[in-house]
Amino acid sequence: xxxxxxxxxxxxxxxxxxxxxxxxxxxxxxxxxxxxxxxxxxxxxxxxxxxxxxxxxxxxxxxxxxxxxxxxxxxxxxxxxxxxxxxxxxxxxxxxxxxxxxxxxxxxxxxxxxxxxxxxxxxxxxxxxxxxxxxxxxxxxxxxxxxxxxxxxxxxxxxxxxxxxxxxxxxxxxxxxxxxxxxxxxxxxxxxxxxxxxxxxxxxxxxxxxxxxxxxxxxxxxxxxxxxxxxxxxxxxxxxxxxxxxxxxxxxxxxxxxxxxxxxxxxxxxxxxxxxxxxxxxxxxxxxxxxxxxxxxxxxxxxxxxxxxxxxxxxxxxxxxxxxxxxxxxxxxxxxxxxxxxxxxxxxxxxxxxxxxxxxxxxxxxxxxxxxxxxxxxxxxxxxxxxxxxxxxxxxxxxxxxxxxxxxxxxxxxxxxxxxxxxxxxxxxxxxxxxxxxxxxxxxxxxxxxxxxxxxxxxxxxxxxxxxxxxxxxxxxxxxxxxxxxxxxxxxxxxxxxxxxxxxxx
Numbered sequence: 088x089x090x091x092x093x094x095x096x097x098x099x100x101x102x103x104x105x106x107x108x109x110x111x112x113x114x115x116x117x118x119x120x121x122x123x124x125x126x127x128x129x130x131x132x133x134x135x136x137x138x139x140x141x142x143x144x145x146x147x148x149x150x151x152x153x154x155x156x157x158x159x160x161x162x163x164x165x166x167x168x169x170x171x172x173x174x175x176x177x178x179x180x181x182x183x184x185x186x187x188x189x190x191x192x193x194x195x196x197x198x199x200x201x202x203x204x205x206x207x208x209x210x211x212x213x214x215x216x217x218x219x220x221x222x223x224x225x226x227x228x229x230x231x232x233x234x235x236x237x238x239x240x241x242x243x244x245x246x247x248x249x250x251x252x253x254x255x256x257x258x259x260x261x262x263x264x265x266x267x268x269x270x271x272x273x274x275x276x277x278x279x280x281x282x283x284x285x286x287x288x289x290x291x292x293x294x295x296x297x298x299x300x301x302x303x304x305x306x307x308x309x310x311x312x313x314x315x316x317x318x319x320x321x322x323x324x325x326x327x328x329x330x331x332x333x334x335x336x337x338x339x340x341x342x343x344x345x346x347x348x349x350x351x352x353x354x355x356x357x358x359x360x361x362x363x364x365x366x367x368x369x370x371x372x373x374x375x376x377x378x379x380x381x382x383x384x385x386x387x388x389x390x391x392x393x394x395x396x397x398x399x400x401x402x403x404x405x406x407x408x409x410x411x412x413x414x415x416x417x418x419x420x421x422x423x424x425x426x427x428x429x430x431x432x433x434x435x436x437x438x439x440x441x442x443x444x445x446x447x448x449x450x451x452x453x454x455x456x457x458x459x460x461x462x463x464x465x466x467x468x469x470x471x472x473x474x475x476x477x478x479x480x481x482x483x484x485x486x487x488x489x490x491x492x493x494x495x496x497x498x499x500x501x502x503x504x505x506x507x508x509x510x511x512x513x514x515x516x517x518x519x520x521x522x523x524x525x526x527x528x529x530x531x532x533x534x535x536x537x538x539x540x541x542x543x544x545x546x547x548x549x550x551x552x553x554x555x556x557x558x559x560x561x562x563x564x565x566x567x568x569x570x571x572x573x574x575x576x577x578x579x580x581x582x583x584x585x586x587x588x589x590x591x592x593x
Contacts, residue, residue, distance in 0.1 A: 116181060116326045117251070117447035122342050124255040125321050125328060129350035131258045132317030132417035134410050135265045135357050139403065140218075141310065142365060143376055143386025149307035151287075151296035151373035154363040156304055158293075160311040161355030164318075166548030167489050168351040170496045171322050172344035173540065177499055179340035182428025183322040183421070184488045184495075189432075191495030191503060195578060200491040201429050202574035206484030206567070208425055209456060211316065212418035213463035214477050215411045216240055220468050222408030233468035240464060243416035244457040247423065250446040251327055254416060261413040268406035269361060275395045276364035285367040292366035296373050309558035312551070313482050314358065317414070318350040319489075320421035323428075368394040419460060423453035434581070483559055483567030490552045493545035500541035 138145070138157065146153045174187035184204050189197025220236030227235075246254045287296070295303070321343060328343050369376075369386070370393045376383060392400040427449035430439035443450040467473030536542070556564070 116442060116449070118327055118339075119252050119447075120255065120324055120327045122346055123259070124252070125324060125343060125346035126350055126353070127255055127259045127262050128324065128417045128420065129318045129321040129346060130353065131262055131410075131413050132320045132421070133315060133350070133354050134317075134407075134414045135262070135269050135354070136361065136403065136407060136410065137314040137354075138311075138358050138362050139387045139407060140384065141314070142362060143383030144380075145307045145311055145362075146366060146369070146373050146386065147377035147380070147383055148303060148310070149295065149373070150298075150300050150303045151291050151366065152294060152299065152304050153307070153366050154292035154359050155294070156307040156311045157314075157355065157358040157362055159304065160308050160315065161351065161358070163308060163551045164312055164315045164351060165348075166544050166551060167492065168318060168347050169540070170493050170545050170548055171319055171347045173496050174492065174499070175322050175325055175343045175347070176340045179325040179328075179343065180428065181323060181326045181424040181431075183319060183325075183425065184492045185425060185428055187495045187499075188488075188491045191497075191499035192491065193503075195582075196491055196494075198429075198434055198578050198581075199571070199574055200488045200495075201425060201434065202577070203484040203491075203567070203571065204488040205422070205425060205429075206570050207316070207481055207488075208320075208418060208422035208485075209459045210463060210477065210481045211485075212415035212422065212456075213460040213467065214481055215415035215418065216460060216464040217467050217473065217477060219408050219411040219415070220464070222404060222411065226405065226408070231468075233465045236464045236468045237461065239412040239415065240457060240461045243412055243419060244453065246416060247420050247453050247457075248443075248446060248448065248450060251324070251420070251448055254420060258413055258416060261409060265406050265410045268402055269357065272391065272395075272399060272403065273360060273364060275399055276368055279394050280364070280367060286369070287367060287372075289367070292363045306558070309555045312555055315351065315354060316482060316485050317418065318347060318354065319485070320417060321346050321350060323421040323424040326424075365390050370394075415460070419453065419456050422456035422460075423449050426452040426455055480563050480566040483556060483563045484570060486552050486556050486559075487567065487571070490549055490556075493549040493552070496541055496545040500536035 138153075142153065145156055149156045171183075171187075174191065178186045178190045180186045182201065185197055185201030187197075188200035216236050216239050217232070219239045220232040220234075223235040223239075224230060224232040246257050288294075325340060325343050328339055328346075365387055369390050371379075376386060382389070388400045388403060391403055426435060426439050427442075429435045430437055430452065439449065439452040439455055441451055442448065463477065467477040556567075559567075
């Protein structure tokens, strides 16, 4: 049953807040996404060959144990994926960590989580667009990178505006292409290893060269976990995942939870396989690579070239160019849902809470996200150091939001949920005994708290997040801190405005 929304115009917030399988005519997001669609969005955002760009740096930092680095990173990020799976069942709504922090910690924490996630949901696609522009410029040097970058933004934005299923189908085709290219690399590498053997020991990608170094591996893990950023975007499509009438039937939040966990596992396997084979075939040692940092960025391509041939290097490069643009498509879609959810709750301009009647997507929120990423990506593309500057400031926002996600699990299952699951107020997702999430209050929250699932796991996940933030670059920490302060100022202004409005009404 629809309830009053938080500031969307023409009933947009009303229908969407209701969480039903309604139509765009009532302003509701459409529940049309299958498990495959959700998995595609997550893998697109991550990119199946994400390690290609940082393979050399991780190989050098870990002293040759790059595959072990990704195995450890997969386990480390599994804590975050598990926390997402817990909270999506509590609050299956658009907004992802913004919604979960509101439910588990309260209004203020929810805004901060959404504000910090917004930084990366807008900038990570900009980095992907820029990477695509640079790669396409390398293939067609006569066209400037900023032109390719702007073109990539335009094409993927049009796909997102055409509807979530249309974008998912296009994304599936690109993802399939990336998987095929990865399979070609795997088969070519295996054939080369069978024919000529490995230049180094078969266990070295797991144990390192010249002895195992736990400190070196952990230092590399702090960078490798950033390859997984994107699987969390699946949760932002919670209101568009197919399910029962209230979205809580088979295939609703359970479908989203399974997709989040499956995406992480699939990505972990793909990352481990490709880095293992590349490490075995590397023409230089990890120590030599560490001594030549300028060669680290192209180490994967150089390995493909020397071991198999230039054709494989070019094939991987083309795949990365196209894949990066569609990784940005998934990121832009997730950013649009985050802006939509925050606007629906009157945390951002209400115009962005409107859902297009024809396509069933938050058109204005998507256009807002596209505009920000366009400006950031094209601006960086026109600078010689644009990629380095833009890359250095992403990720801290998402990591901060992950920390609040883990705190939300503890807050909901051990504090707020045990107090009778209090309402969050207008547009907040829980209203009285029957709320916007559907079902009775007692049905929400997944039963009694578990020490392992709702305390140990989120605390371990929080520890991982803190460790990675500490290892982040000084620039990233500075930008993240400034963005956080700006968000706290906005929160204070909004709180003051609402307090004055409440006083006038009183």
